[in-house]
Amino acid sequence: MSAPILQIRCLNVAYRSRRGRLRALRDVHLDIPANRIVGIVGESGCGKSTLISTILGLLAPNAEVASGGSIQFDGLDLLKATVADWTRIRGPRIATVFQDPMTSLNPVMSIATQMIDIQYRTSEPAAEKRRRAVEMLDRVGIPDAAVRIDEYAHRFSGGMRQRIAIAMALLMRPSLLIADEPTTALDVTLEAQIVHLLKSLKRELDGSILFVSHNLGLIAELCDEVVVMYAGEVVEHATVRDLFHRPRHPYTRLLLACDPARVAEGGGPLQTIPGGLPDLAALPQGCVFRSRCPDGIDACQAQQPMRPAAADHEVRCVRAVHHG
Amino acid sequence: MAQPGRWSVVWKDSTLRRVLSDPLGALGLVLVMLLVVGAVGADWLTPFSPTGLNIRQRLQPPDLVHLLGTDHLGRDILARVLHGGRVALYVSIVSVGVALFLGCLLGMAAGYGPRWLDNTMILVFDAIRSFPTVLFALAVVALVGPSLETIILIVVVTTTPVYGRIVRTLTLSLKTQEFILAERAMGAGPVRVLAQHVLPNIIGPLLILASMEIPVVIAIEAGLSFLGLGVRPPTPSWGSILNDGYGFIRDTPWPVIAAGVPIILTTLGFTFLGESLRDIFDPRLQREP
Amino acid sequence: MAELLELDGLGVRYRVMGGWRALLTPKAPRFVDAVLDATLQVRAGETYGLVGESGSGKTTLARAIIGLVPHSAGQVRFRGRAIDGRVDSAMRPVRREIGMMFQDPVASLSPRKTVGSLVVEPLRIHGAKGKNLAEEAQRLIRIVGLDAGFLRMYPHQLSGGQARRVGVARALALGPALVIADEPTAGLDVSVQGEVLNLLASLRQSQNMALLIVTHNLPVVRHVSDRIGIMYLGRLVEQGPTREVFRKPAHPYTAGLIAAVPQPDPDLRRAAPPIEGEIPSLRNRPSGCEFHTRCKFARERCRAEAPAYRALGDARGVSCHFPLA
Numbered sequence: 001m002s003a004p005i006l007q008i009r010c011l012n013v014a015y016r017s018r019r020g021r022l023r024a025l026r027d028v029h030l031d032i033p034a035n036r037i038v039g040i041v042g043e044s045g046c047g048k049s050t051l052i053s054t055i056l057g058l059l060a061p062n063a064e065v066a067s068g069g070s071i072q073f074d075g076l077d078l079l080k081a082t083v084a085d086w087t088r089i090r091g092p093r094i095a096t097v098f099q100d101p102m103t104s105l106n107p108v109m110s111i112a113t114q115m116i117d118i119q120y121r122t123s124e125p126a127a128e129k130r131r132r133a134v135e136m137l138d139r140v141g142i143p144d145a146a147v148r149i150d151e152y153a154h155r156f157s158g159g160m161r162q163r164i165a166i167a168m169a170l171l172m173r174p175s176l177l178i179a180d181e182p183t184t185a186l187d188v189t190l191e192a193q194i195v196h197l198l199k200s201l202k203r204e205l206d207g208s209i210l211f212v213s214h215n216l217g218l219i220a221e222l223c224d225e226v227v228v229m230y231a232g233e234v235v236e237h238a239t240v241r242d243l244f245h246r247p248r249h250p251y252t253r254l255l256l257a258c259d260p261a262r263v264a265e266g267g268g269p270l271q272t273i274p275g276g277l278p279d280l281a282a283l284p285q286g287c288v289f290r291s292r293c294p295d296g297i298d299a300c301q302a303q304q305p306m307r308p309a310a311a312d313h314e315v316r317c318v319r320a321v322h323h324g
Numbered sequence: 325m326a327q328p329g330r331w332s333v334v335w336k337d338s339t340l341r342r343v344l345s346d347p348l349g350a351l352g353l354v355l356v357m358l359l360v361v362g363a364v365g366a367d368w369l370t371p372f373s374p375t376g377l378n379i380r381q382r383l384q385p386p387d388l389v390h391l392l393g394t395d396h397l398g399r400d401i402l403a404r405v406l407h408g409g410r411v412a413l414y415v416s417i418v419s420v421g422v423a424l425f426l427g428c429l430l431g432m433a434a435g436y437g438p439r440w441l442d443n444t445m446i447l448v449f450d451a452i453r454s455f456p457t458v459l460f461a462l463a464v465v466a467l468v469g470p471s472l473e474t475i476i477l478i479v480v481v482t483t484t485p486v487y488g489r490i491v492r493t494l495t496l497s498l499k500t501q502e503f504i505l506a507e508r509a510m511g512a513g514p515v516r517v518l519a520q521h522v523l524p525n526i527i528g529p530l531l532i533l534a535s536m537e538i539p540v541v542i543a544i545e546a547g548l549s550f551l552g553l554g555v556r557p558p559t560p561s562w563g564s565i566l567n568d569g570y571g572f573i574r575d576t577p578w579p580v581i582a583a584g585v586p587i588i589l590t591t592l593g594f595t596f597l598g599e600s601l602r603d604i605f606d607p608r609l610q611r612e613p
Numbered sequence: 614m615a616e617l618l619e620l621d622g623l624g625v626r627y628r629v630m631g632g633w634r635a636l637l638t639p640k641a642p643r644f645v646d647a648v649l650d651a652t653l654q655v656r657a658g659e660t661y662g663l664v665g666e667s668g669s670g671k672t673t674l675a676r677a678i679i680g681l682v683p684h685s686a687g688q689v690r691f692r693g694r695a696i697d698g699r700v701d702s703a704m705r706p707v708r709r710e711i712g713m714m715f716q717d718p719v720a721s722l723s724p725r726k727t728v729g730s731l732v733v734e735p736l737r738i739h740g741a742k743g744k745n746l747a748e749e750a751q752r753l754i755r756i757v758g759l760d761a762g763f764l765r766m767y768p769h770q771l772s773g774g775q776a777r778r779v780g781v782a783r784a785l786a787l788g789p790a791l792v793i794a795d796e797p798t799a800g801l802d803v804s805v806q807g808e809v810l811n812l813l814a815s816l817r818q819s820q821n822m823a824l825l826i827v828t829h830n831l832p833v834v835r836h837v838s839d840r841i842g843i844m845y846l847g848r849l850v851e852q853g854p855t856r857e858v859f860r861k862p863a864h865p866y867t868a869g870l871i872a873a874v875p876q877p878d879p880d881l882r883r884a885a886p887p888i889e890g891e892i893p894s895l896r897n898r899p900s901g902c903e904f905h906t907r908c909k910f911a912r913e914r915c916r917a918e919a920p921a922y923r924a925l926g927d928a929r930g931v932s933c934h935f936p937l938a
Contacts, residue, residue, distance in 0.1 A: 189870065193889065221876075244879055263836060269810075503723045505681055511705050511735075512738050516738065525724060
């Protein structure tokens with residue numbers, strides 16, 4: 001097995017705010033292997049946005065990354081990357097697709113201009129760059145790509161814009177594509193198309209995808225391995241089948257039980273997880289899920305590390321490891 | 325989760341603290357307070373009357389008795405400046421207040437009401453706005469005669485359309501917001517919607533606008549009084565003090581300075597205060613969690 | 614059992630081009646039909662789920678019922694009486710009996726009013742009839758499972774879930790016979806979606822309330838509604854008891870929609886997206902059956918002729934020449 005393309009170790013990120021220090025990410029260790037689709041699933045406040053921002057070097061000015069953490073990519077620690085490093089990395093090596101395609105698309109430039117501009121690092125003639133852009137648009141399913149490439153973003157529907165954003169992201173053949181809730185704003189029929197597109201592109205991509213979502217169905221549909229986050233910590237990391245068929249962490253189990261798509265139809269109230277997230281500025285001692293966990297024991301009062309529960313399956317829960 | 329009602333939280337989040345934490349805002353607040361205190365306390369801050377003549381003491385430079393000196397008729401300039409502050413406050417607050425009130429009524433009607441009403445209002449607003457202000461002022465003064473009330477009338481007529489347009493735009497943007505739709509869905513009539521739900525949400529930006537208009541009106545009054553079209557003598561107004569002092573500027577610069585400086589300080593004060601308030605209330609400036 | 618709410622051929626049409634431009638471009642579409650020929654019934658005490666994607670017209674339909682948008686065709690009847698929606702005074706008695714919950718829970722609460730003031734707003738509008746408003750506020754806030762401390766708060770201080778509950782409390786203030794909920798779970802995490810839905814279900818029981826849920830979320834609607842209606846481009850293409858429709862969908866769009874929902878089970882992955890293509894623009898409606906441009910089973914007749922809405926027995930209906938069931 002080749003080395004992981006992204007290695008996160010001991011990542012701790014906090015935000016300075018009027019309420020105090022909000023510890024948004026704690027003790028995050030994560031490997032993204034080559035040629036895999038890794039899903040990050042979590043609800044609001046779990047820290048997945050902070051994690052993506054940290055990887056991309058786009059944290060807000062009031063964020064503090066604790067020393068001792070590292071994000072290894074391509075022989076470089078991204079936490080120590082300089083502006084020159086980022087210019088080299090963002091785009092050709094790590095590309096991103098966001099929830100709102102207009103984050104990536106400039107409304108006052110034609111698609112052609114933007115897609116040719118992205119390729120500025122290569123020294124080919126403009127015609128060649130254009131040809132490659134048209135080919136990519138065609139590949140992502142834009143009809144009549146050779147003509148429509150000269151149009152502006154507002155002429156395309158939401159689903160089309162997202163396809164264009166994906167095309168732009170993949171144009172330079174990055175080794176890591178980060179997709180942050182790329183289908184949340186789309187209708188379900190379009191969502192299915194985009195997910196299918198990502199699956200087929202992945203086969204040709206020769207890279208990895210980091211897919212962030214709160215939608216368990218999409219994670220199951222697309223990912224090879226899954227990371228579950230809760231209140232700033234990684235609480236479970238397993239292959240996709242293991243996670244959905246043999247979930248170990250109480251939060252994961254409850255989350256799956258809450259999803260109406262898992263529930264047999266009709267009758268009876270829907271499961272919920274009562275209580276709320278702990279205050280990130282005043283975290284309680286011990287396991288972060290303890291206040292809402294139905295299965296707490298004495299040992300939960302201590303801070304929990306990630307432990308292996310089975311092959312390729314780690315969990316941050318003392319009970320899960322022993323009782324399975 | 326925020327716990328409302330605790331004093332420490334109230335103070336931290338309060339507007340006053342946020343204004344004071346901005347240096348320019350704090351300065352603005354201080355200057356405005358100076359004006360208000362000076363104007364309100366005019367009778368007590370100096371033993372002299374603003375209209376008391378004392379020809380033997382005319383055109384004296386500042387000394388320990390007359391802190392700002394005396395004018396060409398021997399009147400104490402400090403007293404005149406302080407009373408002039410009253411005039412400035414009176415004119416500006418009344419005219420801005422009335423214009424704001426009328427502008428709100430008309431603007432809300434235009435923004436919330438039927439299309440034809442909106443179109444008519446816009447026509448009226450723009451027609452009034454297109455009339456040159458100075459000419460209009462001169463015409464009114466010629467018709468009605470110069471006085472403070474004339475100034476107020478001029479200011480109200482020329483600034484009501486400005487507020488009206490702004491209120492109309494704010495009302496239009498609120499009209500499609502979900503909470504307004506919810507009120508209509510519950511059966512609230514237009515009066516209720518406008519009074520209870522539109523007005524409270526637009527009053528903030530309007531007051532800020534008004535606070536930045538006040539120095540403009542003070543300057544208009546000063547200008548008209550300087551031209552002799554404003555207050556009748558012997559009522560002191562900063563503009564009339566300037567006018568008088570201008571004629572004697574070779575003898576002593578003090579009247580001009582004494583009238584000019586308050587105008588400048590008041591303008592700066594209200595402007596800084598208004599800008600500080602606007603920055604505080606701008607919803608686009610995200611606050612940290 | 615009498616129908617509480619009946620829509621009979623309801624249409625909502627918007628003008629998209631002003632008079633002058635229309636004269637100059639005679640061929641361009643002047644109007645857009647957001648809702649076309651919608652016929653459905655909601656009975657007292659039942660939950661009806663109205664399902665559709667963007668452009669389906671479901672939100673417009675909900676707003677047309679409550680009178681926020683004018684009807685251009687057809688009729689809405691509440692308790693047998695036609696309601697116009699255009700005339701506010703005629704709508705008043707109806708608005709006492711229909712409560713509405715909006716999609717964005719925080720934005721639908723007036724930002725400068727406290728929760729306590731917001732939940733009794735319907736009472737203020739329609740006359741409190743001797744009720745003590747403070748007591749009513751306490752009662753309503755308790756019914757939705759929030760404690761009295763919330764009454765002093767402002768909307769921006771509430772979480773999404775809390776704001777939704779306040780919306781429910783407000784919708785219930787006058788004891789309505791029907792509550793229309795527009796995307797009641799949008800923006801809510803899966804772990805708290807159940808709170809709002811369970812609350813609505815229990816209230817439905819205790820108050821014998823009918824519920825019209827408008828949503829694009831199929832798993833949710835499957836769980837909570839007795840009957841569902843599927844909308845596409847402003848038309849109702851299929852209706853029926855939820856269980857039946859999910860088990861054996863009759864319209865190809867319904868089948869595709871159900872299949873498009875990703876299942877939280879990696880063993881149930883789909884080989885291909887069930888429906889290709891994009892939703893056509895409302896300005897450029899396809900001919901014949903409007904779904905034919907994306908339908909796997911489309912034949913010549915579908916392109917040429919619009920299908921009529923026919924009953925399929927057992928309170929089911931579908932608008933398709935070649936229904937699947």
